[in-house]
Each structure stands twice: as structure tokens, then as C-alpha cells.
Amino acid sequence: MTAPAATLSAVEQDADILVSGAGIAGMIAAAGLAHAGWRVVLVDPAPPPKDAEADGSDLRATAYLHPSVELFQRLGLWNDLAPHATPLAALEVIDTQGWPPEAQAARIFTAHDLGLPVFGWNLPNWLTRRRLGDLLADLPGLDLRFGTGVAGLFTRTTGARVDLSDGSRLGVRLIVGADGRASTVRAAHGIGTQVRRYGQKALAFAAVHDRPHADVSVEIYNVGGAFTTVPLPDHDGRPASAIVWMNDGPRAQALMEMAGAPFGDAMTTRAMGRLGRMDLASPRRIWPVVTQTAARLTAERTALIAEAAHVLPPIGAQGLNTSLADVAALLSALDGATDPGAPAVLDRYARARARDVALRARAIDLFNRVCKSDAGPAHALRRAGLAAVHDIAALRQAVMHAGMGAAFSGGGMGRG
Numbered sequence: 001m002t003a004p005a006a007t008l009s010a011v012e013q014d015a016d017i018l019v020s021g022a023g024i025a026g027m028i029a030a031a032g033l034a035h036a037g038w039r040v041v042l043v044d045p046a047p048p049p050k051d052a053e054a055d056g057s058d059l060r061a062t063a064y065l066h067p068s069v070e071l072f073q074r075l076g077l078w079n080d081l082a083p084h085a086t087p088l089a090a091l092e093v094i095d096t097q098g099w100p101p102e103a104q105a106a107r108i109f110t111a112h113d114l115g116l117p118v119f120g121w122n123l124p125n126w127l128t129r130r131r132l133g134d135l136l137a138d139l140p141g142l143d144l145r146f147g148t149g150v151a152g153l154f155t156r157t158t159g160a161r162v163d164l165s166d167g168s169r170l171g172v173r174l175i176v177g178a179d180g181r182a183s184t185v186r187a188a189h190g191i192g193t194q195v196r197r198y199g200q201k202a203l204a205f206a207a208v209h210d211r212p213h214a215d216v217s218v219e220i221y222n223v224g225g226a227f228t229t230v231p232l233p234d235h236d237g238r239p240a241s242a243i244v245w246m247n248d249g250p251r252a253q254a255l256m257e258m259a260g261a262p263f264g265d266a267m268t269t270r271a272m273g274r275l276g277r278m279d280l281a282s283p284r285r286i287w288p289v290v291t292q293t294a295a296r297l298t299a300e301r302t303a304l305i306a307e308a309a310h311v312l313p314p315i316g317a318q319g320l321n322t323s324l325a326d327v328a329a330l331l332s333a334l335d336g337a338t339d340p341g342a343p344a345v346l347d348r349y350a351r352a353r354a355r356d357v358a359l360r361a362r363a364i365d366l367f368n369r370v371c372k373s374d375a376g377p378a379h380a381l382r383r384a385g386l387a388a389v390h391d392i393a394a395l396r397q398a399v400m401h402a403g404m405g406a407a408f409s410g411g412g413m414g415r416g
């Protein structure tokens with residue numbers, strides 16, 4: 001990956017910034033940077049899927065919370081996504097025990113409590129990525145290249161050279177690593193990661209059900225972790241939700257291989273009939289559940305964002321919303337800069353994000369351990385914790401504010 005120092009000066013500045021990875025976070029970062037007037041190249045070996053059934057399509061749905069929607073709006077991207085979005089008006093948390101699950105405690109958190117009509121808007125990831133792919137294809141200042149990725153890089157104080165998998169080479173002044181949990185950019189800089197595993201996997205898929213979701217997301221805890229429903233638009237005339245179902249590895253694998261009808265039975269029981277009969281409405285995808293944090297967010301001429309920097313268990317809609325907080329912080333760190341990869345710019349970015357990322361990773365790690373456990377003390381802690389967080393108004397407000405993200409300042413938000 002490294003070449004003799006002399007080589008770099010020979011490489012022209014083909015662009016200001018290279019963004020490695022056109023997942024949702026990388027696309028938003030590239031759009032924001034081009035929007036700010038930088039010459040940006042965005043590369044990804046995997047083009048967006050045509051539809052939900054396509055191989056490798058991301059069947060997760062993301063609840064974009066207030067600060068994330070504001071970022072979409074600021075970049076002029078929300079109007080195209082809004083028609084596909086479903087509101088998230090409330091979150092119901094139910095702690096259960098045993099099988100079939102029996103409710104031990106339940107509380108509802110509403111957006112009104114924060115002075116908001118909704119917490120945010122839900123969108124399926126495959127659709128968001130496809131729409132963004134279309135929008136970014138014509139964005140001035142952005143060179144979007146699917147089918148190639150970062151194969152190697154070399155940096156100096158004056159600039160960086162990136163080798164792409166199609167054999168081409170680019171000279172830039174900043175590399176943004178948005179290339180996911182196995183980031184090539186992070187590895188190329190030898191940045192280590194701290195990984196916490198739980199022996200847990202999460203299934204992500206869409207389901208149809210008899211009863212309407214009323215724009216309420218439901219998180220039901222039982223041994224193995226959370227079963228979460230995220231409201232979606234109706235599908236084939238039936239109410240529909242995106243589901244994230246966490247379990248210990250072997251149980252998750254067994255559910256992944258289960259035939260449709262028995263899977264519907266198991267799902268309906270796991271959801272305690274809360275949405276009536278539930279049936280599969282898409283292929284299933286399975287993800288290892290980990291908490292992973294990069295040892296540092298920056299390196300020479302490089303900034304890491306999103307899952308290249310931090311991976312969180314899928315609880316409380318934190319993953320991608322935390323990633324978009326990285327994007328917002330990177331854009332403001334570059335505000336007024338003449339050299340996008342200058343050490344002062346990278347320090348500003350790292351200072352803005354490091355503490356929030358570390359605190360969020362620690363909190364979600366602890367929360368996931370308590371929520372997946374079947375031990376008596378964990379049950380007691382869950383029940384007491386849920387009651388305290390909901391019933392003590394000041395604590396409820398503080399936790400909901402923190403959940404909305406570091407950039408949340410309160411105040412109303414509409415669909416438009």
C-alpha cells in the first residue's frame with residue numbers, strides 16, 4: 001500500500017475530497033461536501049439495489065430522528081424522500097419474561113413530550129440508498145463512481161493518493177472513510193478497533209400484520225434482546241412494519257431458516273399479538289450484533305465516519321442517526337477551511353465527535369447487556385429502569401433528549 005515518497009508529488013490533485021463508501025452515511029457526506037463547494041469523488045464497489053428483492057439489498061429500516069431529518073432538509077434531499085417516509089409518533093417499550101412472553105412492565109414515550117409532532121420518519125434503507133443514488137448522480141461537484149472502491153492509500157502532510165480497485169489513482173486533500181464496519185480506509189491507516197460481542201444476531205425484514213401500527217414503534221424485551229417494530233407504509237393492502245429481531249446466535253439462525261408460516265407463528269407470539277397476526281413480507285437478512293469503536297476518528301488527511309468509526313447494537317434507532325451526526329460535525333469542521341485535510345480541521349472534527357461516540361457506545365453496550373439477559377437481577381433492573389425513566393419527568397426528558405442525538409435542540413418538525 002505504501003510507495004516511495006517521491007511518487008506523491010507526481011500525483012495531481014484530481015479532486016479535493018474522496019469519500020470511500022456510498023452507504024447512506026457516505027452518500028449524505030458526499031452530498032454535503034459537494035453542496036459546500038468541494039470537488040468530491042464518491043466510490044463504492046456495490047451500486048444501490050433496484051428493489052427490496054435484489055440480492056444484498058439492505059432490508060433494515062431507519063427511523064431518522066429530528067436532527068437527521070434537518071440535515072436531509074438542509075441538503076435539499078428530504079423532499080424526494082418524504083413521500084416514502086412513515087412518521088414515528090411514539091415508542092412503546094415492553095419488558096417481558098418467559099415463552100410465550102408475558103408482559104412485566106410497559107411504558108409509552110411520545111414525541112409530544114419533547115414538543116414534537118413526531119420523533120422522526122422511517123424509511124427502508126434500500127429505498128433511501130436507491131433514491132439518494134439517483135439524486136447524487138446529477139449533483140454538481142460530485143463524481144459518483146460505482147463499481148470501484150478504495151484498494152490502497154498513501155498520505156503526506158501535503159496531500160493523499162488513493163489507489164482504486166479499477167486500477168485508477170486519485171490525488172486528493174482529504175479522504176473520508178465511510179466504508180462500513182470492515183473499513184479499508186481505517187485498516188490502511190492501521191487504526192485499531194475495540195469490539196464487544198454478545199453472541200447475538202439480529203434479523204432484519206419487513207412484516208405485514210392485521211392491526212394498524214398507529215405510527216407507534218414497539219420494542220419488546222425478552223431473553224436474547226429486543227424485538228422492534230418500525231412503522232412502514234401499508235404493503236399489499238395490509239399494515240406493515242420493519243422488524244429487527246435480536247436473539248442469541250443459534251436461535252437467530254434457526255429463525256432465519258424457518259419456513260414462512262411457522263416463522264409468522266413465532267413472530268406473532270414474540271410480539272404477544274400486539275399487532276395481531278404477523279406474516280413475512282420480504283426476504284430476511286441477518287447481522288452480527290456488536291459494539292465496535294475505532295481507536296481514533298482521524299489520521300493524516302483522513303476522517304472516519306459512520307460504521308467505519310462506530311458500530312452500535314440496533315437499539316433505540318441510534319446507529320445511522322449517530323452516523324449522520326458525524327456528517328453534520330464534519331461539514332461544520334470544514335466550514336471556512338481552505339484545505340479540507342488540514343490537521344486543524346481534522347482536530348475540530350474529532351473533538352466534536354469523540355466524546356459523544358464514546359458515551360453512546362458505552363450506554364448502548366450496557367443497555368444491550370441488561371436487555372438480552374434472562375437473569376433475575378437483570379429483569380428487576382429492567383423493570384425498575386423502565387419505570388424510573390418514564391415516571392420521573394426530568395429523567396424522562398433527559399433520556400429522550402439524549403436519544404434524539406447530540407445536535408437535538410428541541411422544537412417542532414413537519415413532514416415537508
Ligand SMILES: Cc1cc2nc3c(=O)[nH]c(=O)nc-3n(C[C@H](O)[C@H](O)[C@H](O)COP(=O)(O)OP(=O)(O)OC[C@H]3O[C@@H](n4cnc5c(N)ncnc54)[C@H](O)[C@@H]3O)c2cc1C
Binds near residue numbers: 026
Ligand atoms: C439489524 C439492524 C437494524 C438497524 N436499525 C437501525 C435504525 O433503526 N436506526 C438507525 O439509526 N440505525 C440502525 N442500524 C444501524 C445502521 O443501519 C447502520 O449504522 C448504517 O446502515 C451504517 O451505514 P454506513 O453507511 O456506515 O455503512 P454501510 O451501510 O455498511 O455502507 C458502507 C459502504 O461502503 C462500501 N465499501 C466497503 N468497502 C469499500 C471500499 N474499499 N471502497 C469503497 N467503498 C467500500 C460498501 O459497499 C457499502 O456500500 C441498524 C443496524 C442493524 C444491523
